[in-house]
Amino acid sequence: MMRVLPIRYTSDVEALTRFYTTLGLHKGPASRPGGWVELPAGSGTLAVHKGADTGRCELAFETDEPLEAVATRLREAGYEPGPVIDEGFGRSLRVDDPDGVAVQINAYDRDLYT
Template sequence: MTPLPVVYVSDMEKSLRFYRCLGLAERTRSRSNAWVELSGPDGQLALHRAEGMSPPDPPAEPAEAVAAGRVTLAFVCPGPLEELAQRLALAGFATRRGIADEAFGRSLVVADPDGLLIQVNEHDEELYT
């Protein structure tokens, strides 16, 4: 079984531009453009057009969202986070929290176009070999 997280978005094209910037590629799209499935080297993500839904206010930082039943979206970056941060900035997407040291390596937090906070991790290769 393969997990398929679904993110509800208000602007499909703007969201696609953001998630492509993170390194995901479009895999398939509905005929009505109501949903798109994206894939990366090790996973998938679906975007679904939101209808009458609003994001939670305020969004929790991924590291603070540790309550039971809560889910956060995180990605593992295959390269240096500095390169990703620069790519996001050039595309007009600012990071919400800069690069920080973690027990597993390093991370940064970025908001998608609808304000969903996403943690992007860079693993310490010594821990993951």
């Protein structure tokens, strides 16, 4: 199952988390160093991530499906995903949508970072 996971970059994770919890989201898993906080919503999650790209929002998805299967399905449909990469949070792959915008698909292992 795919769940939508926009990633909102900020220089102040605490302030942005406070804003979105005031808006009505609830604080979920967070990284031990504090640079990543998940704010679960009805059918997805907003991720707040510390980064130099303050204000940028990246479209990402979280999946329980093996990323290799996602990559195969994309290739069979004529899209060319990048490689599956080991990350500090699990694994990910990227693929450009038809407009050339990168979309990230993540398979999280929360034991790695919470």
